Amino acid sequence: MSEQQLPTGLQLLEIDPEFRADPYPRLAELQEKCPVRHDPVLEAVVLTGYEDVRAVVNDRSLWRNPARGNPRALFNRGAAASGDAPQTILFMDDPDHARVRGPLTQAFYKRAARMKPQVEVIVDEVLDGLSDRPSFDIIADYGVPVPILVIAAVLGIEKSRLREFREWSEGIIQSLNAMRTPAEEAQLAAAATALDAFFAEAMAERRKAPRDDLITDMVQLQAEGAELTDSEVSVNLQSLLVGGNLTTTDLIGNGVLAFLRHPAELAKLRADPRLVAPAVEEILRYDPPISITGRIASRDLEIRGAPVACKDALINSLRAANRDPSVYEDPDRFDITRKHVPHMAFGGGAHICIGAPLARMEGQVALWKLFQRFPTLKLADQALTYRALPGFRGLERLIVET
Numbered sequence: 001m002s003e004q005q006l007p008t009g010l011q012l013l014e015i016d017p018e019f020r021a022d023p024y025p026r027l028a029e030l031q032e033k034c035p036v037r038h039d040p041v042l043e044a045v046v047l048t049g050y051e052d053v054r055a056v057v058n059d060r061s062l063w064r065n066p067a068r069g070n071p072r073a074l075f076n077r078g079a080a081a082s083g084d085a086p087q088t089i090l091f092m093d094d095p096d097h098a099r100v101r102g103p104l105t106q107a108f109y110k111r112a113a114r115m116k117p118q119v120e121v122i123v124d125e126v127l128d129g130l131s132d133r134p135s136f137d138i139i140a141d142y143g144v145p146v147p148i149l150v151i152a153a154v155l156g157i158e159k160s161r162l163r164e165f166r167e168w169s170e171g172i173i174q175s176l177n178a179m180r181t182p183a184e185e186a187q188l189a190a191a192a193t194a195l196d197a198f199f200a201e202a203m204a205e206r207r208k209a210p211r212d213d214l215i216t217d218m219v220q221l222q223a224e225g226a227e228l229t230d231s232e233v234s235v236n237l238q239s240l241l242v243g244g245n246l247t248t249t250d251l252i253g254n255g256v257l258a259f260l261r262h263p264a265e266l267a268k269l270r271a272d273p274r275l276v277a278p279a280v281e282e283i284l285r286y287d288p289p290i291s292i293t294g295r296i297a298s299r300d301l302e303i304r305g306a307p308v309a310c311k312d313a314l315i316n317s318l319r320a321a322n323r324d325p326s327v328y329e330d331p332d333r334f335d336i337t338r339k340h341v342p343h344m345a346f347g348g349g350a351h352i353c354i355g356a357p358l359a360r361m362e363g364q365v366a367l368w369k370l371f372q373r374f375p376t377l378k379l380a381d382q383a384l385t386y387r388a389l390p391g392f393r394g395l396e397r398l399i400v401e402t
Helices: 017-021 024-033 050-057 096-112 116-128 138-143 145-155 159-176 182-208 214-223 230-261 263-271 273-286 356-373
Strands: 036-039 044-047 135-137 292-296 301-303 306-308 313-317 399-401
Touching (some): 050 301, 050 313, 116 138, 116 356, 138 145, 138 230, 214 230, 230 273, 273 356
């Protein structure tokens, strides 16, 4: 097969129905035949090998801000037009990245480290509401409410606002969709306006009357001298809100599906609760919520002998890296006791996912308690459909019978 016949462009994004249903055959083909490829449609260098992806995401000299790259690349389009709008740490480069991420990490990690008892209570309450039902949707009835309740508790958001915040999260995540439609553009704009207004008001309130929440932590760090603008605090708390519920929903959904399709692995977990932590790591390797992460070449370089020009966009396939057969034995097998090799589901380097510790803990609690509560849980007969959101993998619904 010639390079021109390899999967390319939209065939490597979740808007393509075949790729959305099962991305792994196309990624494996690309990884085997051309692991470093200048994709003519995406106008970017696509990396699928574990060692290449790991090296790139850990290289702190590369840029993250897409506005610094080739504006023709799909995932860079429109970046320059954002002008001086405040950015999330996801797209910041140093020194601003370190300036903003440092105090945010300090406050968020300290608060997340104390959350496990509260997460357990939240999970138990959600499960209580499902205990008498013969069937339910893992996504809508479990995977959605648990993460939004958890991140709301971290941020100090009243339960009465949670439906709004889920809708706003669905809107804001469209900022990461380079293929968004006019309707999705409108959804994004409405969500951004609503969240900007909410956090501006909440920050002003916390300055007058502090609470035990992350919003208060951030305005207090500002008062103590942290060099953070209100806009920077707001936009990054919005990012935590999105990352704290949508991707964790997908972690739970993908994990439940993997276990119910592999009963022998579920039997291992039931027999030994100590396996819940490695089980979540295997879910993140086997079918992670996030598909890709980007970098911009800050200089001319070579990757596996292939030339990369300064300002070229680099699309790193975390999903392909996690199934690289040169690193993982029998990579398409779901095995919660496999020999540990660090996966790439959270990216790496200076931009490693800030929410990783909380997501891991939520996944462990949610999965263990679900399978404890429902010892005969099984999949209902259904056709599975994944969301058509480029760069993400999550089920629209997953009906289970108790």
